[in-house]
Amino acid sequence: MLETILNTKKQEIATLVMPESTKVERRSLYQAIKQPNRELGLIAEVKKASPSKGLIREDFQPVEIAKAYEAANADAISVLTDQQYFQGHRDFLTAIKKETNIPIMRKDFIIDEQQVEESFRIGADAILLIAGTVSDEELFQLYQSSHQKGMECLVEVHAASELSSLLTVFTPELIGINNRNLKTFSTSLAQTEDIAKLVPEGSLFVSESGIHGYEDVKRVQKAGAGAILVGESLMRAESPNLGIKHLFGELTHDSTS
Numbered sequence: 001m002l003e004t005i006l007n008t009k010k011q012e013i014a015t016l017v018m019p020e021s022t023k024v025e026r027r028s029l030y031q032a033i034k035q036p037n038r039e040l041g042l043i044a045e046v047k048k049a050s051p052s053k054g055l056i057r058e059d060f061q062p063v064e065i066a067k068a069y070e071a072a073n074a075d076a077i078s079v080l081t082d083q084q085y086f087q088g089h090r091d092f093l094t095a096i097k098k099e100t101n102i103p104i105m106r107k108d109f110i111i112d113e114q115q116v117e118e119s120f121r122i123g124a125d126a127i128l129l130i131a132g133t134v135s136d137e138e139l140f141q142l143y144q145s146s147h148q149k150g151m152e153c154l155v156e157v158h159a160a161s162e163l164s165s166l167l168t169v170f171t172p173e174l175i176g177i178n179n180r181n182l183k184t185f186s187t188s189l190a191q192t193e194d195i196a197k198l199v200p201e202g203s204l205f206v207s208e209s210g211i212h213g214y215e216d217v218k219r220v221q222k223a224g225a226g227a228i229l230v231g232e233s234l235m236r237a238e239s240p241n242l243g244i245k246h247l248f249g250e251l252t253h254d255s256t257s
């Protein structure tokens with residue numbers, strides 16, 4: 001699947017039309033999740049559809065969802081901007097950035113400097129970089145140019161071998177451990193437990209994907225995660241607020257909104 005997505009990205013990059021620059025102040029994702037609003041940080045994702053689940057949320061109002069995440073004390077927001085596989089759009093990110101006050105991460109498949117510049121222009125505070133999509137050296141280049149532009153990076157790995165290889169080239173401040181196997185689409189929190197052992201002391205790590213309830217939250221927290229990245233379970237919840245409360249075990253019998 002990843003290979004198919006990356007082939008699409010290469011075609012998109014070849015015809016990329018650079019947007020005008022949006023004037024925004026940049027916010028730190030690292031600081032937000034270092035000092036989270038709850039026992040561990042929450043990056044709440046705006047995700048309409050996915051390759052594994054198809055359409056997740058029919059009534060999809062990206063800015064309203066993002067504002068509700070912020071009101072429910074999410075620490076940061078992840079916005080899927082890929083159109084073909086996730087039904088996202090880069091305009092969603094710009095609109096969300098203008099209407100919220102917490103860090104906004106661009107979640108896409110970023111493999112080229114032009115996409116870094118595009119992310120900067122649309123107003124992203126941070127971008128996702130995925131190990132294995134380009135060489136570790138190329139990933140480091142993208143990481144450095146993002147930082148030079150004032151954006152931070154969440155560097156995602158799917159295997160212990162990917163992280164150890166990456167660490168021979170550079171040490172990301174923010175490491176994402178994705179619990180989803182991109183071949184089978186199945187998720188396992190054991191991924192977080194296995195890979196966590198390799199995370200260097202100075203880095204914060206985020207457990208991503210397949211987190212649906214408080215038991216999951218406690219499990220990845222025990223493994224050392226500083227934050228979680230959650231999409232589907234929040235998008236399927238009756239409201240973002242109820243979804244977040246459910247996730248952190250904050251629901252009481254009289255919780256109605």
Ligand SMILES: O=C(O)c1ccccc1NCC(=O)[C@H](O)[C@H](O)COP(=O)(O)O
Nearest residue numbers: 050051052208209210211229230231232
């Ligand atoms: O979500 C997918 O099906 C998917 C497929 C292929 C590549 C990436 C994919 N998802 C990106 C993500 O990492 C998730 O959107 C994110 O971690 C949130 O996951 P979840 O809470 O399980 O929606």
